[in-house]
Amino acid sequence: MSLNASCIYLMVMLRDAFSPPPPPSSSPLTSDRCKEEAVASSFSTECQRRNSSQSLSFIMAPSVALLLVLLSSAGSLPPPRTSFLLNSADRPLPLFSDVQNTTTLLLSDDGSTLYVGARNALVSLDVSRSEDIKLKRKVDWRPSDSETEICQHKGKNAEVDCPNFVRVLQPLNSTHLYACGSYAYSPHDAYIDAESFSVVQQDGAKGRCPFNPFQRNTALTVDGELFTATTSDFKGVEPQISRHLSRDGRPDVVQDSSVSLLEEPTFVSSSLDPLDRKLYFFFSEVGKEFSFVDKLQIARVAQICKDDIGGKRILQKKWTSFAKAPLLCQSPKQLPFNVLQDMFTLQPPEGSDASETLFYGVFTSQWSLGPESAVCVFKLQDVRTVFTQSYRTFDMQTHQWSPQLEKHSYLGKCGLENASDSVLQEVKKSFLTSDSVKPVRADQIVVSSEQRYSRVAAMRTQAANGKQYTILFLLSESGFLHKVVLFERGAHVIEEIQVFTQPQLVKNIILSSSKGVLYVGTSEGVTAVPVAKCSIYRTCGQCILARDPLCGWSQTRRVCTSLDASHENLAQDVEGSNVEEHCPGQTKRIRNTEFFVHLNEAVKLRCLQPSNLANLTWTSNPIKTLSEEFFIQSADGSLRFLASADTVGTYHCEAEEDGYKEVIVGYNVRLNAPPRSMSPITKAEQKPNNKDESVEEISLEEEMTKPSGNPEDYTTKDESDEVTTNLKDETISTKEDSGSEKNFQDSSSDFAPTSRKETQFRKELLDNSQKMTKVKSYYSEMVVVSLLLAACICALILGGLHMWRQRKTHLKMNPVVSPQDSSKNQSMESVPSLSSPEDPEVKVVE
Numbered sequence: 001m002s003l004n005a006s007c008i009y010l011m012v013m014l015r016d017a018f019s020p021p022p023p024p025s026s027s028p029l030t031s032d033r034c035k036e037e038a039v040a041s042s043f044s045t046e047c048q049r050r051n052s053s054q055s056l057s058f059i060m061a062p063s064v065a066l067l068l069v070l071l072s073s074a075g076s077l078p079p080p081r082t083s084f085l086l087n088s089a090d091r092p093l094p095l096f097s098d099v100q101n102t103t104t105l106l107l108s109d110d111g112s113t114l115y116v117g118a119r120n121a122l123v124s125l126d127v128s129r130s131e132d133i134k135l136k137r138k139v140d141w142r143p144s145d146s147e148t149e150i151c152q153h154k155g156k157n158a159e160v161d162c163p164n165f166v167r168v169l170q171p172l173n174s175t176h177l178y179a180c181g182s183y184a185y186s187p188h189d190a191y192i193d194a195e196s197f198s199v200v201q202q203d204g205a206k207g208r209c210p211f212n213p214f215q216r217n218t219a220l221t222v223d224g225e226l227f228t229a230t231t232s233d234f235k236g237v238e239p240q241i242s243r244h245l246s247r248d249g250r251p252d253v254v255q256d257s258s259v260s261l262l263e264e265p266t267f268v269s270s271s272l273d274p275l276d277r278k279l280y281f282f283f284s285e286v287g288k289e290f291s292f293v294d295k296l297q298i299a300r301v302a303q304i305c306k307d308d309i310g311g312k313r314i315l316q317k318k319w320t321s322f323a324k325a326p327l328l329c330q331s332p333k334q335l336p337f338n339v340l341q342d343m344f345t346l347q348p349p350e351g352s353d354a355s356e357t358l359f360y361g362v363f364t365s366q367w368s369l370g371p372e373s374a375v376c377v378f379k380l381q382d383v384r385t386v387f388t389q390s391y392r393t394f395d396m397q398t399h400q401w402s403p404q405l406e407k408h409s410y411l412g413k414c415g416l417e418n419a420s421d422s423v424l425q426e427v428k429k430s431f432l433t434s435d436s437v438k439p440v441r442a443d444q445i446v447v448s449s450e451q452r453y454s455r456v457a458a459m460r461t462q463a464a465n466g467k468q469y470t471i472l473f474l475l476s477e478s479g480f481l482h483k484v485v486l487f488e489r490g491a492h493v494i495e496e497i498q499v500f501t502q503p504q505l506v507k508n509i510i511l512s513s514s515k516g517v518l519y520v521g522t523s524e525g526v527t528a529v530p531v532a533k534c535s536i537y538r539t540c541g542q543c544i545l546a547r548d549p550l551c552g553w554s555q556t557r558r559v560c561t562s563l564d565a566s567h568e569n570l571a572q573d574v575e576g577s578n579v580e581e582h583c584p585g586q587t588k589r590i591r592n593t594e595f596f597v598h599l600n601e602a603v604k605l606r607c608l609q610p611s612n613l614a615n616l617t618w619t620s621n622p623i624k625t626l627s628e629e630f631f632i633q634s635a636d637g638s639l640r641f642l643a644s645a646d647t648v649g650t651y652h653c654e655a656e657e658d659g660y661k662e663v664i665v666g667y668n669v670r671l672n673a674p675p676r677s678m679s680p681i682t683k684a685e686q687k688p689n690n691k692d693e694s695v696e697e698i699s700l701e702e703e704m705t706k707p708s709g710n711p712e713d714y715t716t717k718d719e720s721d722e723v724t725t726n727l728k729d730e731t732i733s734t735k736e737d738s739g740s741e742k743n744f745q746d747s748s749s750d751f752a753p754t755s756r757k758e759t760q761f762r763k764e765l766l767d768n769s770q771k772m773t774k775v776k777s778y779y780s781e782m783v784v785v786s787l788l789l790a791a792c793i794c795a796l797i798l799g800g801l802h803m804w805r806q807r808k809t810h811l812k813m814n815p816v817v818s819p820q821d822s823s824k825n826q827s828m829e830s831v832p833s834l835s836s837p838e839d840p841e842v843k844v845v846e
């Protein structure tokens with residue numbers, strides 16, 4: 001069914017996207033016309049009957065197209081260059097945790113106060129210093145015990161549903177704020193004196209915010225009037241876009257209820273077009289114009305005129321200006337992303353026309369199997385245009401949509417309060433546009449095939465080259481904030497910052513681009529994330545490679561610093577990341593670390609990736625002369641091998657990123673004279689795994705030499721190879737490293753793997769390489785094991801044949817899993833783990 005649905009939707013969307021709108025003049029129902037009709041008006045049966053063979057081929061073609069679509073993969077966002085886990089030392093985030101369930105955020109005009117609506121509370125926070133958040137005032141705003149009890153009697157949970165969750169917090173006038181809360185499933189509103197931060201008045205407020213704290217809503221105050229989009233009933237099934245607190249004696253206006261203007265919408269955000277005196281509401285809803293597809297979601301923008309007062313006889317106190325249009329977020333030849341998650345309004349640069357206002361929308365797809373999302377950008381001008389063009393008409397009898405054959409210039413216009421009854425009758429049933437609003441650049445849609453983004457904020461910034469760039473902040477469902485810079489040739493994910501650990505339903509972000517701070521509201525409180533922390537890049541190379549328009553390298557002070565805090569010329573190359581050109585003579589000299597090892601000791605040399613995008617390469621003389629099998633490169637970049645006369649020498653780990661190579665660390669591996677102290681029983685002997693003679697011997701040797709070394713360097717013996725070498729490594733690097741290298745390692749110690757999947761993958765790789773260490777990468781053993789395996793498989797096949805024969809003769813035999821079967825599985829599983837998986841990031845140069 002869902003494939004079928006996507007098939008039809010695809011065909012509709014492809015038609016929408018690629019064919020010109022139908023001519024407004026009425027044309028005879030040619031077969032082509034019939035196709036149009038069929039799609040637009042839910043396969044009108046007349047059409048189908050008249051042209052059944054044609055519509056069949058029309059359905060067939062898209063299924064082929066769908067296949068092609070599913071096979072071709074879109075260009076997706078690259079992984080974040082650097083990653084910071086929550087509370088990392090390099091990217092510390094101040095957290096205000098005195099409130100729970102931060103449901104609304106509002107910044108004061110001067111950016112120094114952050115107003116927060118939360119569970120049973122309203123707070124004002126002093127955010128004038130970006131490095132901390134201080135509580136100014138807190139107002140308790142909670143339902144009384146009896147009100148909570150009533151809520152419980154209605155079948156709601158006292159803890160989960162019945163607190164007061166503040167869902168609207170908006171400036172009302174110069175002195176007061178307006179708030180609306182779910183208030184024990186009985187919405188209430190409040191007027192707050194912003195100065196003293198006290199509630200001056202509170203009332204019941206049906207229709208201004210939802211009863212259900214888990215339902216989304218949006219609201220905007222304009223000139224002291226409140227425009228809201230929310231469900232307005234206890235059950236949460238009656239959507240309502242309305243104006244409240246109307247001024248100058250004009251009536252409050254709601255939407256017409258004689259037709260269904262909205263179909264199970266999820267409101268996401270709203271925006272004001274001050275020039276056109278219109279408000280736009282963004283949401284997803286069921287696309288009833290495609291009634292042949294069950295519950296098909298469509299992203300939409302709806303408009304209403306700010307000064308609409310309703311009609312004279314028809315549409316009294318109802319919107320005469322309500323209209324809605326589909327928002328199409330679709331890369332060429334891909335399935336559309338049809339569910340809107342969030343929409344951010346980016347104001348035009350100063351001095352530009354308001355029509356340059358951009359809307360950044362985060363979309364997901366109804367059909368996604370994994371985390372996946374897209375960002376589409378729409379221009380205000382395109383939204384305006386769509387509402388002036390042709391509309392579809394809703395047939396009240398058949399409940400179906402058909403394209404309007406005649407264009408009515410008044411549809412979608414403001415100022416219809418004196419319009420005639422016939423005009424308003426037409427308005428009542430023609431509120432869906434024929435065309436969709438299309439993204440500014442369909443070929444530049446930002447798609448992530450790994451992240452499900454749920455919130456977006458955007459800022460413009462001027463880079464050192466004088467060009468304007470847009471930076472997006474995308475909050476993923478899993479709690480990571482991705483900072484993405486958009487280039488003409490694709491996007492670059494500068495960093496990811498973890499802002500919460502528990503997945504949550506309610507979260508908010510608000511960006512103060514003037515202060516350079518993004519505030520995130522979560523269940524745990526409010527966090528402030530500085531838009532950039534340039535000092536985390538400690539070398540010129542790293543500063544350039546970050547490609548962050550907000551950061552540049554100061555040649556005089558030799559620091560990576562914020563562009564707007566600095567008046568000197570900073571080195572930056574956001575599009576080219578050419579380090580050689582911008583960091584002349586800045587290459588870091590690496591002093592080799594002396595590394596003493598004992599004969600036959602398992603050695604691990606560490607090399608920390610400076611960024612997730614860097615490729616690490618180990619070079620050394622032993623690697624050149626010996627075969628690669630003597631060395632194991634872990635996914636974390638470290639190199640492991642067994643100390644021998646052949647493997648001592650100098651080792652260098654080099655990182656390559658964007659064509660720039662930098663030696664990260666160098667080691668001088670030297671042999672200690674092997675002391676002898678016999679211990680008669682070794683753990684290696686007890687290990688059941690070690691069947692091969694040579695391995696046992698080596699383990700024994702290792703066992704004997706270890707305790708005689710520096711005892712501080714070693715923990716207990718046995719499988720703690722990793723710990724021991726790690727410890728040793730660290731001891732040495734702190735003792736003997738030059739300061740620069742230590743800093744460098746510190747700076748990268750917080751870089752986390754990109755995704756949890758990757759962590760798992762890396763862990764497996766590590767496990768594999770640990771196993772490999774145990775077999776000491778001895779080729780001979782590989783051969784033995786392979787032979788054993790081959791023998792095993794032969795035996796199994798023979799056994800299987802035998803059993804199959806037996807089964808054939810005794811048909812009634814019980815179905816048992818024989819021990820051979822399970823051993824077969826095991827041996828099959830062990831095959832891939834023995835062949836060391838190729839690590840994409842690390843390679844050995846001969």
Ligand SMILES: *[C@@H]1O[C@H](CO)[C@@H](O)[C@H](O)[C@H]1NC(C)=O
Pocket residue numbers: 172173174175176191
């Ligand atoms: C702002 O609104 C409040 C509440 O309606 C009202 O009491 C107050 O007088 C208004 N202030 C101004 C300056 O209009």
Ligand SMILES: *[C@@H]1O[C@H](CO)[C@@H](O)[C@H](O)[C@H]1NC(C)=O
Pocket residue numbers: 415416417418
């Ligand atoms: C509608 O009519 C009223 C009175 O007849 C007039 O004052 C008002 O300006 C008219 N509105 C428009 C948009 O024409």
Ligand SMILES: *[C@@H]1O[C@H](CO)[C@@H](O)[C@H](O)[C@H]1NC(C)=O
Pocket residue numbers: 100101165213214505506523524
């Ligand atoms: C409030 O936060 C808690 C966790 O602290 C969460 O379980 C709950 O779902 C949240 N409620 C709402 C309405 O978001």
